[in-house]
Amino acid sequence: MGEEQVVREIGHDEYDPKGTLALIGVYFVILLVMWVFMYFVEFLGNELTVV
Amino acid sequence: MNIHNYEKIWLMAAILLIVGFISTVTYGATAVGVDMISDDGGTVNASALDEDPRFSEPRVEQVGENEYEAYVIAQQFIFRPDPITVPANSTVTFFVTSPDVIHGFEIVGTNANAMVVPGQVTELTVEFNEPGEYGLLCHEYCGAGHHTMEGSVVVQPQDEFTQGGDE
Amino acid sequence: MMSEALETGTPSFMDRFPQEAAVVRASLISSFIALFLGAVFGLIQALHRTDVFRFLDSQYYYTVLTAHGVLMVVSFTIFFLVGVFTWATVRSLDRPLVDIRYTWAWYGLMAIGTLMAVVAILGGFIPSTDISADVLFTFYAPMQAHPLFYGGLAIFIIGTWLAGADYFRAWYAWKQEHPDERIPLQTFMVLTTMLMWYIATIGVAIAVVVFLLPWSLGLLDSVNPLLTRTLFWFWGHPVVYFWLMPAYLLWYTVLPSISGGRLFSDPLARVVFVLFLLLSTPVGIHHQYVDPGIAEGFKMIAMTNTMFLLLPSLLTAFTVVASMEHGARQRGGTGLFGWLRALPWRNPAFTGMALAGLMFAAGGFSGMVNAGMNINYLVHNTIWVPGHFHLTVGTAVALTFMAATYWLWPQVTNKPIFSRPIALAQVVLWFVGMALMSNAMHVMGLFGVPRRTAEPQYQGFDFVASFGSITELRMQLALGGTLLFLSTILFVSNIALSTGSPRMSGLGKPLSEPLSPAADSPKVLDNLTLWFGIAMVLVVLAYILPLASIITDSGIVDPGVRPVPMLVDAANGLGPISAVTDAASRVVAAVVGVVP
Known part of the structure; x- marks a missing residue:
C-alpha cells in the first residue's frame, strides 16, 4: 500500500501547494472558456428566441 | 484561522467566477431580453x-x-x-x-x-x-x-x- | 499484496468495534445489492433507448427506469451513506454507539421501506396485479403509484432520521466524556450532513405523508401537482448533497492518507460542511426554472443561492488536491506537475477516488450550466441532464464509494480484498465507460434528445446533429453503458469473493492528522444550533413566498386534477416474463450461431 512510502515529512509551514494552484488555474480557464461558449454560442446562438 | 495564501487566491477566483455566472444570466435576462416562464x-x-x-x-x-x-x-x-x-x-x-x-x-x-x-x-x-x-x-x-x-x-x-x- | 498491512498490525475497526462493524457490513451489503440490481436495469435502458437491443415492450422501459432510479439514488447511495457515517462516527469519537439494538432498528426500517418500494415497482412487470409504481424516481402527481411505494419511501426516510439521531446520541455521550474538546472532524461532517437532511426531508415528508399516501389510499380526492412537485424539489436538490457528503467525507479524511499525505486544512473542511448545511436546501426551485406558476423573481433567488453553493465545492477541489499533492511530495514527487506521477496510482482506492474527483470537475461544469437560469431553456429535460448527474452521483459519488470500499471493506470484515488488480481494472473501466456514456448524453442533449424516453426516435422529425452523428452518439452511449455494467459486475464479484479470503487481524489503517488542525479554527464553527437556525431561516426565506403563492393560486389541493394511476396495458405486446425468456433464447441462438 502507498501510505507507508513516505520519504520525507513536510509540515504545514514549509508546504506551498504550487502544483495545486497551477492545476486549479487551468481548471478555472477551462470553466471560463466553456461557459462563454455554452452561453453565447450554444444558447444565445440557438434557434427560436424566447422573449 | 490559518488560511494559506494560495487558498485565498482561489477563494477570490471562485467568487469572481460565481459573480460572473450570475452577471451573464442577468445580461441574458435584461439586455438580450430572455424572459423566464412565470x-x-x-x-x-x-x-x-x-x-x-x-x-x-x-x-x-x-x-x-x-x-x-x-x-x-x-x-x-x-x-x-x-x-x-x-x-x-x-x-x-x-x-x-x-x-x-x-x-x-x-x-x-x-x-x-x-x-x-x-x-x-x-x-x-x-x-x-x-x-x-x-x-x-x-x-x-x-x-x-x-x-x-x-x-x-x-x-x-x-x-x-x-x-x-x-x- | 496486503503484507505491509499485516506487518503494521494495527487493530481494525472490526477488532475494536465488532457490533458496529456488523451494522456497517449490513449497510454496505444492502447498498451493493441495490447497486447490482440497478446496474442490470441500467444496462437494459442503455441498450433499449439506443435501439441496440430491445426485448421488453417499451411500456416496461418506465418500470425499468423507475427501478434503476430508486435503487441507485435512494438505496445504493443512502445505505452506503449510513454505513460510512456509522463507521466515521464511531471511529472518530472512538467510542461505540449508545445502544446497538436501536442501531439495528433504524437499519431494519430502512430495509423494510426499501423492500416495500421495490415490490411496488417490480409489480409493474406483472400486468395481472394492480401493484405498480411506474412513476419514476420523481413520482410527479397526478401520476399515481401503489400505496406501498409511498409507504415504503416514508418508512425508509424515518429510518434515516433515526440513524441521524443515533449519531447525535453518540456525539452527546462523547461530549459528556470530553467536555472541552472540538468535535472530531468526521463526526462534525456526519452531524452537519444529518442536520441538512432533517431540513431537506421536511419537503418530501409533507409531500408523501400529507398528500400522496392518503391520496393513493383514496382518502384524498385530488392533490395540487405543482405543490407536490415543488415539495419534491425542496428535497430533490439537497438529496444530491446527501449523496455527495459521504464522498466528500472520504475525500477529506481518507484520500489524503492513502495519497501518503495529510489533509491540508481541517478548518476549511468545517467551513465547507457548514456552507452545505446553509445552502443545500434553498435552491430546489432551480429544477423548476421552466415551470408555470412560479414567478421569475423566485427563480432568480434560487439561482443566486445555487451559484453560491458552488463555493464549497470549489474550495473542496483546492483542499483535496492540495492534500494529494502533499502526499505526492512526501513520497518524493517534484516539479509543477511532476508530483502527479508520485501518487499511488496502483492503489485502486486511490485511483478510483482520484478519477471520481476528476469527473466531478467535469460534472461541476455541466452543473453550472444547469444552474444558469435562462440557459436552462437549452438543456432542460434533455438527456444532457442525466449526462450531468451520471458524472456527479453516478461517478463522483458511486466511484468514490466503490474505491473507498476497497480500503474500508477489509477493516470491517478482517478479510483482504480478493484481487487488487481486478479492483484497479474495475475503477478504470468505470471511468472509461462513464466518459463515453456521459459525453454522448451531454452532446445529444444539446441536439434536443429528451431524457426518460423509451424510444427517442420519432415519426415526424429527426434530431439534427451539428457535429458527429446521432447514430454514432447512440452507439457511444450503449458502449459506455455496457462497460459500466461490466465494471459493476467486477466490483460486486470482487467483494463477494472477498468473503472467501482468510480472516486475519491487524488490517486497520490509521488516518493521518490534518496539517492545519481544528484548533486553528474559531470555536463558533462547532456551534451546530447556530448553523441549523440560520439554515432554517434561509429555507423559510426561499420557500415561504413561492409556496404561499402556489397555494393561493391553485389551492392546497386542486379539485380539477384527477389521479392517473400508472398501470400497464397487459394486452399490449409481450409480457415481461415471456419477453425475458424470449430474449434469452435469442441471445443463446446468437451465441451458438457465432460459436460453432
Missing part, C-alpha cells in the same frame, strides 16, 4: 378545459400585427392542435396546459422548452423568423405511451398563412 399564464380547471374560453378550442389566433397567440393542450399522448401552424416573422405566445398529468413542451432543437402542469397554464413567447417545420415533443415522462407523444410546429410564409384551429 406565473403569468394563470390557472385553469384541468377537468373542464372544454368549457374554458382559452382551451375549449386549441388554436392559433392573431392578436396584433405579427403577433399571435397559440392555445395548446398537451395530453396523453398528443398535442392539440397538431400541427401548430404559425406565420414566419411573427411573435407567438404559447399558452399550454394539460388535462391529465405533467408533460413537457419542447420545440425540438430550439430554446422553446417548458413544463406543462395540469391546473397551471404555461405562457411562453417565441420569435419565429424563417418559414420551416419543427418537431414538437413531450420531454417529461407521462405514461406508457410517452415516447409516442410528438407533434409539429409549421412556420408558413406570411402570405400563405391561414388563421384558425387545425383540429
Whole structure:
C-alpha cells in the first residue's frame, strides 16, 4: 500500500501547494472558456428566441 | 484561522467566477431580453378545459400585427392542435396546459422548452423568423405511451398563412 | 499484496468495534445489492433507448427506469451513506454507539421501506396485479403509484432520521466524556450532513405523508401537482448533497492518507460542511426554472443561492488536491506537475477516488450550466441532464464509494480484498465507460434528445446533429453503458469473493492528522444550533413566498386534477416474463450461431 512510502515529512509551514494552484488555474480557464461558449454560442446562438 | 495564501487566491477566483455566472444570466435576462416562464399564464380547471374560453378550442389566433397567440393542450399522448401552424416573422405566445398529468413542451432543437402542469397554464413567447417545420415533443415522462407523444410546429410564409384551429 | 498491512498490525475497526462493524457490513451489503440490481436495469435502458437491443415492450422501459432510479439514488447511495457515517462516527469519537439494538432498528426500517418500494415497482412487470409504481424516481402527481411505494419511501426516510439521531446520541455521550474538546472532524461532517437532511426531508415528508399516501389510499380526492412537485424539489436538490457528503467525507479524511499525505486544512473542511448545511436546501426551485406558476423573481433567488453553493465545492477541489499533492511530495514527487506521477496510482482506492474527483470537475461544469437560469431553456429535460448527474452521483459519488470500499471493506470484515488488480481494472473501466456514456448524453442533449424516453426516435422529425452523428452518439452511449455494467459486475464479484479470503487481524489503517488542525479554527464553527437556525431561516426565506403563492393560486389541493394511476396495458405486446425468456433464447441462438 502507498501510505507507508513516505520519504520525507513536510509540515504545514514549509508546504506551498504550487502544483495545486497551477492545476486549479487551468481548471478555472477551462470553466471560463466553456461557459462563454455554452452561453453565447450554444444558447444565445440557438434557434427560436424566447422573449 | 490559518488560511494559506494560495487558498485565498482561489477563494477570490471562485467568487469572481460565481459573480460572473450570475452577471451573464442577468445580461441574458435584461439586455438580450430572455424572459423566464412565470406565473403569468394563470390557472385553469384541468377537468373542464372544454368549457374554458382559452382551451375549449386549441388554436392559433392573431392578436396584433405579427403577433399571435397559440392555445395548446398537451395530453396523453398528443398535442392539440397538431400541427401548430404559425406565420414566419411573427411573435407567438404559447399558452399550454394539460388535462391529465405533467408533460413537457419542447420545440425540438430550439430554446422553446417548458413544463406543462395540469391546473397551471404555461405562457411562453417565441420569435419565429424563417418559414420551416419543427418537431414538437413531450420531454417529461407521462405514461406508457410517452415516447409516442410528438407533434409539429409549421412556420408558413406570411402570405400563405391561414388563421384558425387545425383540429 | 496486503503484507505491509499485516506487518503494521494495527487493530481494525472490526477488532475494536465488532457490533458496529456488523451494522456497517449490513449497510454496505444492502447498498451493493441495490447497486447490482440497478446496474442490470441500467444496462437494459442503455441498450433499449439506443435501439441496440430491445426485448421488453417499451411500456416496461418506465418500470425499468423507475427501478434503476430508486435503487441507485435512494438505496445504493443512502445505505452506503449510513454505513460510512456509522463507521466515521464511531471511529472518530472512538467510542461505540449508545445502544446497538436501536442501531439495528433504524437499519431494519430502512430495509423494510426499501423492500416495500421495490415490490411496488417490480409489480409493474406483472400486468395481472394492480401493484405498480411506474412513476419514476420523481413520482410527479397526478401520476399515481401503489400505496406501498409511498409507504415504503416514508418508512425508509424515518429510518434515516433515526440513524441521524443515533449519531447525535453518540456525539452527546462523547461530549459528556470530553467536555472541552472540538468535535472530531468526521463526526462534525456526519452531524452537519444529518442536520441538512432533517431540513431537506421536511419537503418530501409533507409531500408523501400529507398528500400522496392518503391520496393513493383514496382518502384524498385530488392533490395540487405543482405543490407536490415543488415539495419534491425542496428535497430533490439537497438529496444530491446527501449523496455527495459521504464522498466528500472520504475525500477529506481518507484520500489524503492513502495519497501518503495529510489533509491540508481541517478548518476549511468545517467551513465547507457548514456552507452545505446553509445552502443545500434553498435552491430546489432551480429544477423548476421552466415551470408555470412560479414567478421569475423566485427563480432568480434560487439561482443566486445555487451559484453560491458552488463555493464549497470549489474550495473542496483546492483542499483535496492540495492534500494529494502533499502526499505526492512526501513520497518524493517534484516539479509543477511532476508530483502527479508520485501518487499511488496502483492503489485502486486511490485511483478510483482520484478519477471520481476528476469527473466531478467535469460534472461541476455541466452543473453550472444547469444552474444558469435562462440557459436552462437549452438543456432542460434533455438527456444532457442525466449526462450531468451520471458524472456527479453516478461517478463522483458511486466511484468514490466503490474505491473507498476497497480500503474500508477489509477493516470491517478482517478479510483482504480478493484481487487488487481486478479492483484497479474495475475503477478504470468505470471511468472509461462513464466518459463515453456521459459525453454522448451531454452532446445529444444539446441536439434536443429528451431524457426518460423509451424510444427517442420519432415519426415526424429527426434530431439534427451539428457535429458527429446521432447514430454514432447512440452507439457511444450503449458502449459506455455496457462497460459500466461490466465494471459493476467486477466490483460486486470482487467483494463477494472477498468473503472467501482468510480472516486475519491487524488490517486497520490509521488516518493521518490534518496539517492545519481544528484548533486553528474559531470555536463558533462547532456551534451546530447556530448553523441549523440560520439554515432554517434561509429555507423559510426561499420557500415561504413561492409556496404561499402556489397555494393561493391553485389551492392546497386542486379539485380539477384527477389521479392517473400508472398501470400497464397487459394486452399490449409481450409480457415481461415471456419477453425475458424470449430474449434469452435469442441471445443463446446468437451465441451458438457465432460459436460453432
